[in-house]
Each structure stands twice: as C-alpha cells, then as structure tokens.
Amino acid sequence: MSFTSGWNRRSFLSSVGAAAGSLFAPKAAFGKSKDKSNDKINMKHGVDGSPIVPITSGLGSTGDIYAELGVKPLINTVGTVTVIGGSVMKPEVMELIRRGNEHFVLIDELEIAAGKFIANLCKSPAGYTGLVTGGAAAAMVVGYAGMMTEDLEPRMKMIPDVADFPRNEVIIQKSHRYNFDHQIRQTGAKLIEVVTREEMIAAINPKTVAIHFTNIQSDNGKVSGPETVEIARAHNIYTFNDASADVPPVSRLWEYPAVGFDMVTFSGGKDICGPQASGILIGKEELIRWSLMNMSPQEDRIGRCCKVGKETIFGLLKALEIFVNQDYDATLRMYDARAQLISDAIKKFGVMAKPREFNPNALGNVTPRYSWQIDPAKLKLTGNDVMQALADTKPVGIGSFGANAAGLRGRNPGEPAGGAPQERRPRTPRPGRPAPDPNSFGFAVWQLKEGEDKVIADRLVEIFSQAPKA
Template sequence: MDNKSLLRKLPKIDELLKEDIVSEKMKSILRPLVIDALRETIDKFRNDILNQKLEDFEREDILNYFIYLVEEKNTPRLKKVINGTGVIIHTNLGRSILSREAVQNVLTASENFNNLEYNLENGERGSRYSHVEGIIKKITGAEAAMVVNNNAAAVMLVLSTLCKDKEAIVSRGQLVEIGGSFRVPDVMTFSGAKLVEVGTTNRTHLYDYENNISEDTGVFLKVHTSNFKIMGFTEEVSIEELVELGRKHHIPVVEDIGSGVLIDFSKYGFTYEPTVQESLKKGIDVVTFSGDKMLGGPQAGIIAGKKEYIDRIKKNQLTRALRIDKMTLAALEGTLKYYLDEQQAVLNIPTLYMILSSKEEHKKRAARLKNKLKKAVPHVDVNIDTDFSMVGGGSMPTEKIQTYVLKIKNNNYTAKQLEEKLRKNNTPIIARIYNEEIILDLRTVFDRDFDTITEAFKNIM
C-alpha cells in the first residue's frame, strides 16, 4: 500500500474515542492523558508512514500502541525499583527505606489536618520543631535540637548563624567533596563564612588551629570524612583537644558528623564510626547530621547541641527557607522512636537491619529465590555464591559486609542485554554485572519482591 493510502487509513481522534478500550481507559485515567496518548499514537504511525517504516497496519495495531503509551503516561515518574546491587544506602535509588512506623506516620499526616504548628495544650500557635526536638534530645543528650531539609542546609545554617562574615577554621584534610559535586568549601562560602584552611591533607596539629586564631575567628569546624579514608602517615586533632581550645578562646566548635550514626557499630563487628552522642558528650557545641543515611529515616538535616546556639540558629531568617514539611517530620519521628530501644531499632529500621542481619539468613533467602526461578524458567543458569554488600551513601567506605548472591546467566542473552531488560521491566530490577553474569544481592532484595523478579525473568525468556 502506498503512503497516501496509508495516511488516509489513519483514524481521527474522535473515531478512536468511541472505541471500547479507549472508553474503558477513560474511566481510570485522566482524560487529558488519554487524549495525549491518542495524538502521540497517531503522530507515531504518521511519521513511520512518511519515513517508509510501515507497509500496512490495522486499527488493532494503533489501539495496542495506545494502550502501551497511555499506561506509560499514567505511571508515576518516581517509581518503585528493586535494588539487587547490594548497596544498602544507595543515593541513586532513594537512600534509606523507611520503617513501617515512619510510613504510617506519613500517611496519617498526609491524609488529615494535623497540629504541625499548633500547640494543642495551650490552644495557640506552636513550633513545628517541637514534634521531634524532645526525642532528639533524649536520644543524643543534646540540650536542644532542630531539623532542616538536609545536612548541607544544616551546615550552611549553622555557619550562617555563628560565623557569617567571620572565619571558620577547618583542617585541609576535611574539605571533602561528596556526591553531585557537593563541596564543603562551597557550602561555607554560601553561608557567608570565610574559610581558613589549616594543616595538610594528611596531618593537622592542634597548633595549626591555635596559630590561626584571630579576632575574626567565628568557629572551629570539624568535618567527619565519612566518604573516604586517608591511610598511612596521618594525624588529626581529637575532639577533646579542639573543644578545650575552643573553650580557652571562647570559640564554638561545630562538627558535621555526616551520616548520623546513633548506635555503636563496633559492637557488631564493624569498624568504629563516631556517634552523635559521643561527640556531644565530649563537648562539641553543635553537631549536624543526615536523616536518610545511617540513621535510616527521611532526608533531613538534624542540628543538635547547646541551647544557646540552637536558639540563635532557630531565629535565623534562612530557617524558613530550609524548613522541613509535615511528612518529613512524621517520618523522622517514626524513625527516631525506635532508637529509644536499640534492639528495636536494629529489627525495625530497614537500613540497620540490612547492615546487621546475618549472611546465613540471606543464604536461606537466596535458596528460596533460586528455587522459584528454576521452577518458572528451568533453562536459566542460577547459582548461589558468596559476595560482599556495601553500606553506601558515603558511609563506611572501607567496610565490606559478607553476603550471599544469585549469579544468573542465559545463553540467549549477554549479561548486558539481560541487565537492560531487567532495568526496563515494569518494576525495574537494578542488578550488577560481573564476569558476564547478572548478580542479585539478597541483602538489599525484599522477600515481597521474589515473585516480581521471577515473573520478570519468565517474561524475558
């Protein structure tokens, strides 16, 4: 059939709107999305005809493409994925998974009016920070606390309050860059603080700080380099020494502890990571840390420390621009609640559970998923093997967690082809490739996703 005939054969939008399948989709999908999908479908077929990619088509072909397109348009852009990478706090995949308590709190806050800034006791305007300040103080031992939208904002707000147009003295070895080209010096510049670098990349001494004190010194800033380690010939100033120097010269000491560790991981066989509680106990005036890394909650920047400084920070006009919303507060409160009992935190906060659960448990889970896959797709080569998971999120960079993985391959597809098909599944499955095999790390895969994974391989094959 020639192009002119094919173009004449294309139906009009009004005609397609009368089709039963289109009417059915209109019941569950917004009309503008349906109309857009119909127009784009006709445009796609028209372009294919003009580019001589089509020799003929039937109306059913058009309707089938419409169904695919309208479903795609109706699917949220931010969607669930299955993390088979073994990276627990995966920045690209949304970092920490919320606990059930946190999720329920978010639903309650979202579906109802709430007392976000209303004091029920006094019947007057209240502070949104009061909902979590008490529990942060109880867990960390801080005199006061507040929360903003992320840790970069927390650092900027603290420095803007305590060090605007003044000097912040920081060790050269702590001027780190983390994901997305985020650099500590840049945050300091935006805050209005003047950066004073002291020491060298690998060695900084107490006298480096003391020799650079001037009448313009606003704070001593200590940054925990959680996303990298300098090994070998190194030296850094301890918290105790820096605090003593700060008190001697009446200079507040601020620590960006980054990942927000609230339990001592060394008790569980991991390399020691400094905790928020310990920093405050040693005399740090203000500590900032993330909510969605090792803490295992929503994205947030938590500021805790001496009341005199926190009260000043709360009054900073930037606070309004950086404040968190009701859903974040609800999720954070639901997460922090578990830290009142460390055992409950480890069991109920998914991030902690994934880090600390035994490899033998994941070996049993790997066996269950393997059996499901072998029954559904017998000709796929599936093997269980040992491997290592990573904490991720810029936390514990040298720590490897023993785990069990499934190694999968099939003669019909290369590992790269199989990875792409899994990634483009209706529920995307994100896997690793090693030695021409697909690797699925059970430590970051939930039992509830076993059927989805099995169905995906079944459809692919």
Template sequence: MGIYQQLGLKQVINASGKMTALGASAVHPSIAKAMGEAAMDYVEISELMIVAGRHIAEATGAEDGCPTSGAAAGIAISVAAVIAGCHLSLIERLPFSEGMKNKIIIQKGHAVHFGASVQQMIALGGGKVVEVGHANHVEADHLREAIDDQTAALLYVKSHHAIQKGMQSLDTMIQLGREFGLPVIVDAAAEEDLRRYVAMGADLVIYSGGKAIGGPTSGFIAGRADLVAACRAQYKGVGRAMKVGKEAIAGLLAALGQYDPEKQNVTEQRRRVEWLAGELDRLPGVKARIAQDEAGREIYRVQVQLDKRVTGMTAHELTRQLEQGNPAIFTRNHYVNTGVIAFDPRPFHEGQEHIIAARMKELLQKQGEGE
C-alpha cells in the same frame, strides 16, 4: 498497584541502601499515619520547632535540637549559625559573609561529594571552606596551623563517603576546638548512634531523618542550646529556602520515638545477605562475599566481583541493565569502576532478594548465550 506505578513509573527494588536518590526510607505505617494527621491540621510552626527540639534533645542527650529538611540543609544551617548567631542583621546578610568570622576548617579527606558537595553546603551557609592536609593524610598540626582569628568552626564528616585512613579523629578535632574556643560541627548524616557524638563533646551534630532512623525526608541538628537557638534563627535567613514542613517534622518525631539502634534486625539482614551471596556465588564469573559497611556500622552487604572474561560484561554494564529492567534494581555501585557492586538488604521488601537473584541469573545467562 503502588502510587508510583499509578503515576506511570517503574517499580524500584532498592538494593543500594537508604539513598536520597531512591527516596531514602520506606516509612513504617505508624510514621505515615503521623504525617497524614499532621497534613490535615494546623499548628504554629515556631512552637512546633521548639517542641520538636525537646524531643530531639531527649533522643540524643543534647541540650536542644532543631529539625531541618535534610542533613545537607543541616550543614548549611549549622554553618550559618556559628557565623551569624542570633543577630538578625547578620542572618539577613548570609550567605554573603565578607568581614565576618567565616572560615570553616575541614580535613581534605572529608571534603566529599554525597550527591552534592560538602563544600557547597558550607558555602550556602556563608562559610569559607578551608581544606587542610592531604586526601589521605592529615596531621593535627595541619589543623592547628590553619586556625586563625577568622575561623568560625571545625567540621568533621563521619561518613562512608569520607576517606577512612590517614584522617585525624573526632577526639582530636574536639580537643582543638576546646583549645581555641571554637565549635565543632559533626556531619553524622547516616550514623545509627544518635548519642555518641554529643557525648563526645561535639557542639552541633547533624543527622538525616530519612536514613538510619527510618523517617521521612528530613533531618535534625542536636547540640548546645545557644548554638541550636542560632540554628532555628536561620529560618529567618538562608534557612527559609530549606524550611521543613509540619508533616516531615511529625514523621521525624514519630520515627525518633520508636527508633532503637539495638533493634535493627541485623539477624534478618544477615540471613538475606547470606542467602543472596550463596546464590550469586554459584553464577559463572561471579565472586560474592559478605562485607561490612566501610565506615564500620553494623551493616552487612553482598559484595560482588565480576570476571568480565567469563561474564562478557563489566560491572557498569550489569548495573545499567539491572536499572533498565522492570522492576528496576538499583545496586550500591560506589566501586563499580573497579568491577565491584554491592547489594544492601536494609531496604528490601519481603522476598526481593529472590527477584534479584533471578534477574542476575537471567542477565548473565543471556550474555553467555550472546543475546
């Protein structure tokens, strides 16, 4: 019996992805061991932060790094850093930034909700959000004309949540940043390539520790040494409310140390999705296909379209029944309103695709029999 079942909770099969709502990643035993050892000893946190920054820099190719409690905290801390720098009197004023250079420019299609809103994370860091362009169309002039003497930074969101068409590229944002002498912040929370955006010239890049790299709930910021120093300084201000513990830092560094984006076992993931797609496509009223991640990552999922006339239930009703079972099965349901759900193989434990196929067959058979 697992720890959560000992607490009286249902077993969860995560077919949604590395989602915060389901605990992000199930860490490797070596990462859990590092966290356990860290929990049983003491360390000077300020020194740990500096050393962690060196490890983050080595993993990302950045000048320095700063651990955070998560990617959302990374947004707030990065924004606070570009507004207040290392000036303690300003740090202690945030998030109240009246009279300070505090505007953060973001493309309208990047002003997304990921469980909370990007705009709120910016505001927590003292930023005044300036959304430019339209939800599906932004031109470089929209960005350029929004920049004024109160602009503190440009923020680019690289995410499957963001609109993927009609937005200006990160290259354009970086060029504008250089043109106007403004830092460019990249929210790359779930991205797998830890070096790409630093190499492109982004000034601060934010990652989740619990997503692609498979670490504990945590995050980190990589980038320019002066701005990263300002990020660390925010732990004397708004960062205090989102501080990261020694255990999470130890687990994060262990995950970074063994992370290799070239060894993410895509072959095994494809095997699982091909098998599951074949099983589900045989069910009446179900069309199953393999689909690549919306943001272009090397992630493949089973995408299922339901024909309500045959299945007798909507995709929303099906996901609800899957979640109410024991084990509870959570799907990736960003498009459930269109009748589409998806199954992400990355979080599966051994053989869980077979449980999913059997449960889907059971539910649709019951519905067909009028139960």
C-alpha cells in the same frame, strides 16, 4: 552483553505479591482506623486530613502513579543515596505524617518540642537539644549561619554578606573537603584548609568561628574528632561534625555529641528511614536556637528555603524512635535471610555466594554487603553484565547501575567538545582495598521491601538462564 527480559507488568505484579501491592497501590497502604475513640475525636473537632480516601479520578486513580507519569520505579539494591530517593518510610512513619496534617500549629513551638524529644531519645548531653531540618545539608547551612549571626537581627538579614562579621572563617582539614562543604560556603563563610594538627592551631585567628569535621573522612585526616574538639575548646571556637551517613550503629547518635562537638548532624532519610527531606541537628541549646532563627518559618533568612513542615517533623520523630529502639541483631538476620534466598535460587548455575562483608564500625552507610562469584568456566558474562541487566529490568528496575550518585552534572566549558562529564569529587582511596573481581557482582539488601528479594532472585534466574555458556 545484553539480555532481554520476558517480564511484563502483570508477571511482575504476580511475582512480587504483597511488596508490589505496597509499591503500586499506595492508596491501599493504610486501612480504616480501628481506634473508634480517635475517630470520634476527629469527627467532633472536624479535623481535616484525617480520613483516608480512595482516589477515583485524576492522578493516582489507576493505583500506579509511576506509570501515570511515565517514570520507571526501582528496587533499591544501591543504598540510601539521594538520587534514587534515599529510603522507604515504614507504615508507622507514614501514619504520623498523616496525623501531623490534622492540625495547624506554631512551627517554632513544634520544633522546640521536637528538639527536646530528640535530645531525650538520643541521650544528648546536658545543655543540648535537637532540631529537625530539611536534611543534613540544610542543617549545615542553618548551623553555620547561627554561629556567625548569633541572635543579631541585622546579621541574619545580611548573611551571606559576612565580610563585616567579626568571625567568618571555618577551618577544615584538606582531606575532609567534600561535595557538601558547598553548604558551608553558601553562608558566606571562608574555608581555610589545613593538613596537620600544628597547621590547624596556627590557622586559628580572631576571624575563626569554627572547625568543621567530616565524619565519613575521619580515617583520612591527621586530626581526630576528639583532638579537633580539644583544639577548638582551647581557642573558644565552635566545632561541627557532619555525620549524616554514619548511623548505624545507633550509638553514634549520642557518642558524637558526647565527644564535645558543639553541633552534630545526621540524615533523617538514610537508614533512620524518615522523610527523605529531613535531617537531625543536635547541639548546644544556644546554637540550636540561633540555627532555628536562621531557618523557616522565619522570613528574610538564609534558611527560609530549608523549610520543614509539621508532617515531616512528626514523621522524622517516629522514624528516629523506631530506629533507636530496633533490635539490630534481628535486622541483620533479616538481611542474611534475604541474601540466602537469592543464593539458593542461583547456585544451580554455578554462581556461589561469597562471604558476607560487614564492618559494624565502618564509616558511612554501615550495612552488610553480599556478593556472588560467577564461574567463568560455566557462564560467559561478567559481574558488570549482571548488574546492568538488573538495572535494565522492566517494569521495575533493580538497582541503578552506572547512575551518577551525585546527580545531574553541568558541562565544563574548559573541556573539549565530547569530553567526559564532570564527576563528583571522589573520596580518598583507602590502602589495601582489593581491585574489583570482574567475575563477581554484589549489592546491599538493606533497603529492600518485603518480597523484593524474591523478585531479584527470579530475575537473576532469568539472566543466568539466558546467558551464553562458556
């Protein structure tokens, strides 16, 4: 079933108001600084990058950079997935990125200072510090590299040729295998699959360097996080917890290191709303030092490609500070208000709001999900029809229905011509999860910007107005 959209760029801009202003006119995102003393300091020192200037020619001069490149932007009803940009940074974060551009600095010195800031903000255990990385995946690369190379220069130059390293095996539960264990393997480490606690203990040998724990798969494995730490400590090997998508709740920033994991990583570009290419690695000071030695700005390192700029470091620190200090109850009330606005707009079509789904202790991308029930006795369309129509909206799409969250996939020579494209490895299904209702649709509202709930409501009214009646 297809729906035409009567929207054009002018009507969209009119309906979205302030939200569209920030979306299509980024050059107006910040006004002139009111801090005159800061302006005087900047002028005195001749700091480059301080003024905010209008763009009058070339790319950006129209105020609509996406249209200039011929790319359709999206309203995010999907979540903090990388293929659509993760999250949107707050104005304060963008301002710290701008200020981070004002000076040159020794990146290693800045990283060490940032690590202390992170450790203090995140209530890290004594002897732990932090590191800003180029994403959680990059944290895994440099973290595992550090475990194997330590601070030995010959090893740092040889990795990923680790055959002669004394310890180069990483144990992982079979149920914890996932798309991102590629980042462990790219260091040259060999993954050893186990299922039970007994198998985990039996797999430990002199070549074992660490046990990897995939936090989002915690409830699928037979060995818990605390048990993993206990086993590793008893055998003098490291533990690494990939908790990239597992905040909120914010308390996990300090709870997981407190369990005793030697390293824990969180994504900076998900609900923390920092720069998309940022991550946080919290771990023991010696391991963090070795990790930094294996990444940019150092040269001839496996992590040289995991470069983190000074601007990203400052942006991530500000985003993390805002995230830690937020009133999450107030945030939830804001989400509810957005969903209520949509519900009020479409109830006249017999489309009714379903109970909010929210488990604050869930694993991965914790946020309320809102859904609505279509009365098949009134409207002849399915939930999939609605989601596709939202995605097809122009000039700004709403969601990305049908998009592969893993991104572009290559062809499989072993499949016959015209075979199905390779999909990402699915997570193990959880028992008791009900089958999807074809007459319902839903999405998350946590990544909406101000005014976008009204845009969605208006578009849904248009979709249901055009839908065939039952």
